[in-house]
Amino acid sequence: MDALPPDIEQVIVAARDVYLEQFRSEIADLRGKAFILEPVLLGPDGTPAVEAQGLLPLPNRLDYLDLTANAGGMVASKGVVRFEPFSFPYGNTEVTLSPFIWDSIFVTVGDAWSQAYATALSDWYGVAFGKDEGDDNTAMQNAVHFISEPIVDPTGFTINIDFGTAPASAVADLLEALESRGAPQVSLATPLE
Numbered sequence: 287m288d289a290l291p292p293d294i295e296q297v298i299v300a301a302r303d304v305y306l307e308q309f310r311s312e313i314a315d316l317r318g319k320a321f322i323l324e325p326v327l328l329g330p331d332g333t334p335a336v337e338a339q340g341l342l343p344l345p346n347r348l349d350y351l352d353l354t355a356n357a358g359g360m361v362a363s364k365g366v367v368r369f370e371p372f373s374f375p376y377g378n379t380e381v382t383l384s385p386f387i388w389d390s391i392f393v394t395v396g397d398a399w400s401q402a403y404a405t406a407l408s409d410w411y412g413v414a415f416g417k418d419e420g421d422d423n424t425a426m427q428n429a430v431h432f433i434s435e436p437i438v439d440p441t442g443f444t445i446n447i448d449f450g451t452a453p454a455s456a457v458a459d460l461l462e463a464l465e466s467r468g469a470p471q472v473s474l475a476t477p478l479e
Contacts, residue, residue, distance in 0.1 A: 290376075290458045297369060297383065298454045305363045305388035309426075309451065312361050313350060320353035324427040324450065340435045341404055344411050347431040347450060363387045366478060376472075379465040384475035389431070394444040395464060396471035399436055403467055407433065407445070410463040414449075414456045426451045442471075 289295065313323065324347045329335040334345035348358040371384035386392075395403065416429040431450035436443040449456060457474070464472055 289455070290461075291374065294374060294383065295454060295458075297367060298457050300367045301363075301386060301388045302449070302454050304365045304367060305361070305449075306451065308364050309349065309361045312359070316350060316352060319355075322351045322353065322423045323425060324349060324429055324431065325351045325358075325423070337435075341399070341438075342407060342411075342433060342435055342445075344408065344433055345415065347415070347427070347429060349431065349450070361389065363389055366476070371475070376461045377465040379461065379469050380471045381461060382471070382473040382475075384473070385478060386474055386476040387478075389448045389450065390476050391447050391449060391474055392444055392476060393447060393460070393464075394442060394473040394475075395469045396442045396473075397469050399438045399443045400467075403436075403443070403464070403469075406463040406467045410460055414452050414459065428453055430456060 290298065313321075327335045327346050327348065336343040336345050349361045351358045366385050366387055368385055371382060373380055373382045375381070397403075411430065411433050414430040416427055428451050430447065430452045432446075432448035434446040436445050447460075461472060
């Protein structure tokens, strides 16, 4: 199971495109200034900063760092792709997809939080987060920016993910990671007003 069905992938690509259009628009305002795209937040010792406590101690990225103003910035999607929620099977997992914002997708898993899920999410994130390689720090990294600590309740757990500039295939990779750990149900949505 590498890819999502084409009609589902189209919805995901459309939501990503809304975010990337806003991202490119805001980045265009930085041209002519000193800036870094998608920098990893670092701790005092120069290594990626992570919360020492918590269930998912993972690093994060800013969308950009304006070196001229010495200020970091985050890009927020200004639109959402509207569609009726629908469900589909992904291996042994039933996935429900509702309208969502690419930079703030709430992923709810209908299963008890476990170390197996922590490992699966950490492994997925390690690949999707990428590494800062190369000399050009003004190019998009094609990377996920953030994953929240899970909110655990008796019915399962929820995480919030900023997919940043990651390719649409990162969603399929996430579903694969969750399905491989036995997730019976997964919901992807953004609470919208």
